Amino acid sequence: MSDRSYLPHNANTYFQQSSHPYVTISYAQSLDGCLTLQQGHMSPVSSQASLVITHELRAAHDAILIGINTVLSDDPSLTVRLVKGENPQPVILDSQLRFPPNAKLASHPSGVWLATTQHISNHPHTILTMPADEAGQVDLHALLDELGRRRIQSLMVEGGTRVISSFLRQRLVNRVVVTIAPVFAGGYHAVQNLNIIDWKHLPRLHNTQICKAGDDYMLWGDIQ
Template sequence: MFDAILSASPERPFIVAQLGQSLDGRIATTHGESRWINGPAALDHLHRLRAHVDAVVVGVGTVIADDPQLTVRRVDGPQPVRVIIDPRGRLPASARCLAVGVEPCLVIGDHERVVPEGAELLVVASTEGLLAPSAIVTALFARGFRKILVEGGAATVSNFIDANMVDRLHILVAPMILGSGIQGLSLLPVDRLGDALRPETTVHVLDGGDVLFDCDLRHQRRG
């Protein structure tokens, strides 16, 4: 399941996105609790993904909600650069991702501004205040980041998929039904089933019951 990342061409960026969710497609409760939806094996897989990429990208909303470190701890491997998409300067100075890692966090915005200690600003042009996934990937690739993990949240992952910027999507489904809560992927609507994404998909059952759907978005199945 990591072969595609390992064999990715150095001539172009390779983007893998991941999302952890319940059986009914929820990534958090109505109150935002999400940390223990997926089990230990799924978390191990996420940390292996981090160890296989050059940079891990999240939206600032994920930092505010979950305060992740975005480091490799559960497995052996190198540390990726942490990248926060933060067009409106919402990143709190107390965020844990700012105090870990060898290199500073990269904070992506569309204008020069002061960022918290432990961060470095990367300015990317925006359109009507929105940072396009393609512009973000281009800027990261120019910095030498060839393999990029888009880790969350759901809106960020969805935006990258809608922009056709994701090569591989890993969806980790936990044997849990929430019945309500925050929805996972929310993509642009399609009018016909024939227009739906039908990626070639490999399924892996992990210890503890979580199921990994490894979706190759560059190869669609027919019918």
């Protein structure tokens, strides 16, 4: 895609106006909307060609965020390896501080930021203590405020389902970039429980575009 319009070209302007990072949700799903065959297990959904675009997206964001369940199941490194570019700062949503000391992210060159509701000192990683939301998890509005104070202008949210759904439910998303692999999975769906009953109020993408990446399709659009 020559103009690479899936990248967050307007992030700087958005940040100047809002003091919040520009949020891109990006994940890979099957034709029937699944992230993986089974929750807690990793499935190789993306082709190599779409993984290259995912790494390009990583390099274009200041920070990258995932939920603790994805750390525990996939043990990702979240680095940029398939294109040239800087690694984004990893941020983990981890209310109860379950982050394992032997995770690959524990040796990330920039260190890892753990967003939690716990108060703790003398932890080996950077701790961002946040208020709890009504479910007892990390309050995402407060976290985006904090990331803005730390000069994070763009944030890529890579999953999994609970995290993607929280960001969508709370309407904290600017852009969605979805890899669609031409396979049926019958597994664990990417989005659940948005708790919206009126079709008119569903999060909808505007200015949608699509390109082919190997046998996969990449679809993207703006939400706000």
